[in-house]
Structure formats: structure tokens, C-alpha cells
Amino acid sequence: MTIKQIDGATSRDGDGGARDARELRRDVDEVMAATFVTDVHTHLYAPQFGELALRGIDELLNYHYLIAELFRASSVTPEAFWQLNRPAQTDLIWQKLFVEQTPLSEATRGVIAVLSTLGLDTGATDLREAREYFRAQHAADYLEQVLKLARVSDIVMTNDPLDEIEARVWESGVEIDARFHAALRLDRILNGWSDAVPKMSAQGYQVQVEIDERTISETRRFLNDWIARMKPLYLGVSLPDDFAYPEETPRARLLRDAVLPTCREHDLSLALMIGVKRRVNPALRVAGDGVGRADVSVAARLCAENTGVRFLATFLSRENQHELCVAARKFSNLMPFGCWWFLNNTSIISEITRERFEMLGTSFIPQHSDARVLDQLIYKWAHTRLVIADALYDSYAGLLRDGRAVTRSEIERDVAKLFSGNFRQWVGLDETQKVVPGVIVQMA
Ligand code: RAT
Ligand code: ZN
Numbered sequence: 026m027t028i029k030q031i032d033g034a035t036s037r038d039g040d041g042g043a044r045d046a047r048e049l050r051r052d053v054d055e056v057m058a059a060t061f062v063t064d065v066h067t068h069l070y071a072p073q074f075g076e077l078a079l080r081g082i083d084e085l086l087n088y089h090y091l092i093a094e095l096f097r098a099s100s101v102t103p104e105a106f107w108q109l110n111r112p113a114q115t116d117l118i119w120q121k122l123f124v125e126q127t128p129l130s131e132a133t134r135g136v137i138a139v140l141s142t143l144g145l146d147t148g149a150t151d152l153r154e155a156r157e158y159f160r161a162q163h164a165a166d167y168l169e170q171v172l173k174l175a176r177v178s179d180i181v182m183t184n185d186p187l188d189e190i191e192a193r194v195w196e197s198g199v200e201i202d203a204r205f206h207a208a209l210r211l212d213r214i215l216n217g218w219s220d221a222v223p224k225m226s227a228q229g230y231q232v233q234v235e236i237d238e239r240t241i242s243e244t245r246r247f248l249n250d251w252i253a254r255m256k257p258l259y260l261g262v263s264l265p266d267d268f269a270y271p272e273e274t275p276r277a278r279l280l281r282d283a284v285l286p287t288c289r290e291h292d293l294s295l296a297l298m299i300g301v302k303r304r305v306n307p308a309l310r311v312a313g314d315g316v317g318r319a320d321v322s323v324a325a326r327l328c329a330e331n332t333g334v335r336f337l338a339t340f341l342s343r344e345n346q347h348e349l350c351v352a353a354r355k356f357s358n359l360m361p362f363g364c365w366w367f368l369n370n371t372s373i374i375s376e377i378t379r380e381r382f383e384m385l386g387t388s389f390i391p392q393h394s395d396a397r398v399l400d401q402l403i404y405k406w407a408h409t410r411l412v413i414a415d416a417l418y419d420s421y422a423g424l425l426r427d428g429r430a431v432t433r434s435e436i437e438r439d440v441a442k443l444f445s446g447n448f449r450q451w452v453g454l455d456e457t458q459k460v461v462p463g464v465i466v467q468m469a
Contacts, residue, residue, distance in 0.1 A: 178204065
């Protein structure tokens with residue numbers, strides 16, 4: 026191995042090692058661009074879910090991130106907007122956000138990146154060409170193409186057992202495209218128990234609003250049945266900024282007596298997505314949710330009291346990110362993931378990812394796409410890769426200044442962990458390894 030002096034630092038050569046800062050940068054960029062992702066949280070659906078599997082220009086533009094921006098860029102009222110039919114809504118969003126103003130926001134730039142990647146006119150004054158293009162695509166081929174362009178190998182869906190359209194697909198027993206994995210979402214049960222009760226009853230479970238022993242055992246039976254049907258990689262729930270535990274609420278009772286025991290029994294992680302203030306502006310409907318700073322110590326306590334359960338955790342408030350890193354340093358059954366929703370912007374991903382490298386090394390999951398429309402994978406992962414490449418390069422450069430160079434194969438190992446390995450190991454996706462808090466066990 027030759028040792029060279031670079032900017033006052035030494036660098037390793039040989040076995041493909043990065044020999045100087047420029048080569049290190051090139052290696053990071055190449056590995057970052059080539060590594061396939063397991064997208065740990067999306068709202069995408071496998072083709073078997075039919076109408077729920079969204080793609081194309083009208084869906085792309087009807088994204089709730091863009092709907093919220095429309096009301097800032099025009100005098101259109103939410104009431105008037107919701108009365109329009111879908112193509113008219115889409116035309117309006119295109120006109121106001123892309124024609125009459127420069128599409129600078131993350132969500133608008135995303136649409137531009139998708140159109141440009143697909144070779145479509147990004148400066149068009151109407152959507153004729155784009156609509157024709159998407160109409161001409163064959164669904165299965167297009168899915169292949171998008172996954173290849175985004176370099177995504179696996180997609181984790183968000184699956185609601187109380188959604189009637191979705192439930193019908195699961196109950197049909199149809200074989201789901203193996204690249205799509207389920208995540209059993211508990212929002213309706215944990216955040217709206219009184220509305221969930223009639224729906225669970227309609228599925229044959231004897232539950233009641235006043236939670237008693239029978240309701241708990243029936244909820245566990247419900248979860249067991251849906252776990253058998255969906256084979257989820259984890260159970261998940263989004264939670265408000267004022268989420269507390271323990272407390273005298275149906276949510277806390279159901280968590281303690283039904284959800285956590287189910288996680289233990291099935292060796293399934295629980296994903297906590299904390300900090301959303303639902304419907305702060307109800308007129309905006311799906312675009313009307315906001316954010317609030319949450320109490321990270323609640324998640325830490327859950328980890329401390331349930332050492333046999335693994336938790337995935339993401340917080341919506343930027344202000345919670347440092348505390349999440351500290352909590353993860355204390356609890357090996359806590360895996361921070363993603364820069365969620367309002368945090369999925371270049372400046373904030375950069376800050377959070379750098380903080381995580383500094384405090385957690387490579388033991389976290391830097392991002393998920395949260396894509397709702399297939400095509401969004403193209404821009405969300407392109408944008409993410411660029412930011413994470415910068416953060417990773419700077420970390421390696423710092424390491425180099427401290428006297429240790431990284432080899433190409435170390436970069437490959439690190440990026441593979443960040444983009445897929447850490448998650449797959451956490452949830453046992455490859456079934457060869459599963460993380461047990463504090464230890465890694467090889468499965469037989
Ligand atoms: O980012 C989003 O699309 C949000 O609307 C939510 O779906 C959020 O990600 C969630 O999973 O609740
Ligand atoms: Zn989501």
C-alpha cells in the first residue's frame with residue numbers, strides 16, 4: 026500500500042482505495058448512484074392493487090404537497106379547487122405553479138426532474154404531450170423502467186387493513202409482486218378507535234369502544250389475522266406531536282395490551298412516525314396537515330420498557346432530530362429512519378444526515394421516499410442521493426484528515442448498509458440475519 030499526503034492528510038492506495046480527494050469524490054458519487062435502495066416507507070402499491078397503484082402526470086401534479094403550494098401561488102380557494110374535476114385541478118396546478126411561476130420548491134422541482142428524465146418538455150404550456158406519453162405506457166414495462174431509473178429494488182407499502190378496497194385485494198389471496206412488501210398501518214386503530222370499532226366489527230371482530238379484556242383479545246386476533254394475510258415487514262403508526270405514553274387513552278391501552286405484545290409474539294418491529302398535527306387547516310383536506318415538536322423521551326421510554334421490541338422511529342419536527350440521535354445512542358432497539366415529509370428537502374436532509382453520521386456512524390436509515398405516485402421515485406431518490414453523497418463525502422474527507430482513508434469496497438459496504446442493509450437486517454428481510462436489540466444473531 027502506498028501512502029500519500031493529501032491536503033495534510035494521508036490516504037490509502039491499493040485494493041481500489043480512494044487515492045486523493047478527487048478520486049474519493051468520484052468513488053462516493055459512483056457508488057451512491059449505483060446502489061439499489063430498499064424504500065422503507067412509501068404509499069405506493071403493487072400492480073395487484075389496481076386503481077390504488079398511481080402513476081402519470083395527473084397523479085404527479087395532484088400530489089398534496091403541490092396542492093398546498095397552489096393556494097400560496099394563486100387566489101383559488103380550497104372550496105373552488107375541490108369542486109373541479111381531476112384534470113381541471115391538474116391543469117390549474119400546472120398553470121399556476123409551473124407556467125406562471127418558476128418551479129423552485131422541492132415538490133415542483135421534483136415534477137420537473139421526472140419530466141426531464143422521461144424526455145418530456147419541462148417548459149410546456151399545457152399537459153397534452155405528458156398525458157399522451159403516460160397514456161401510451163404499458164403498466165408493467167413502465168414499472169420496470171421507473172424502478173431501474175430510480176435504482177429501487179424493494180418498496181415497502183403502507184397497508185391499512187380497514188381500507189375496504191385494499192382489504193378486498195388481500196382477502197382475494199392474489200400473489201403480490203415480490204418487490205413490494207407490506208407494512209401494517211395502525212393509524213385508524215390507534216388514532217381513531219371509535220371509528221375503527223364498527224369497521225373491525227364488520228370484519229367479524231367483537232370489539233367495543235369501551236375497551237375491555239374481550240376487546241383486547243379480539244384486537245389481537247384481528248392483528249394476528251392481518252399479519253398472516255399481509256406478512257408485513259413491520260407494524261407502523263403516525264402519531265401526533267403531543268403523543269404521550271403511558272396515558273389514559275384508548276391509544277395507550279391498545280398499544281400496551283394489543284400492539285406491543287403482538288410485536289413481541291411475531292418478532293415484528295413497530296414504526297413510530299411522530300409529530301404530525303392532522304388537519305390544522307381542514308379546508309385543505311389531504312394537504313391540510315401540519316407539524317409540531319414532539320417529546321422524544323416518550324419514544325425512549327417505550328424502548329426502555331420494551332427491550333424485546335425493535336422500534337423504527339422518525340420525527341416530523343426538525344427540532345426533534347438531535348434528541349432522536351441521542352436516544353438511538355442509548356437504545357439499540359431504536360432505529361432512526363428517514364427525513365419525513367416536510368423534512369424531505371435538500372437543506373434539511375443535509376443537516377439531519379450529517380448530524381446522524383456524527384452521532385451514529387452508519388447505524389441508521391437515512392431516507393425513505395414517502396412516494397405516493399410511482400414516478401416520484403425518480404426524483405425523490407435522485408435528490409436524496411445527491412445530498413447524502415455530499416454528506417458522506419464530507420464525513421470521509423474528515424476521516425481522511427484524521428488519518429484514515431476509505432477504500433472503494435468500504436464505501437460500497439457503507440452505502441449498501443444505508444440504502445438497504447440496515448433496514449433489511451432490522452426487519453429480517455433477507456431472513457439470514459435479524460437484529461435483536463444489542464446483538465446480531467445469525468438465523469438458522
Ligand atoms: O408524506 C406524506 O405523504 C404524508 O401525507 C403522510 O402520508 C405521511 O407520510 C404518513 O405516512 O402519514
Ligand atoms: Zn407516509
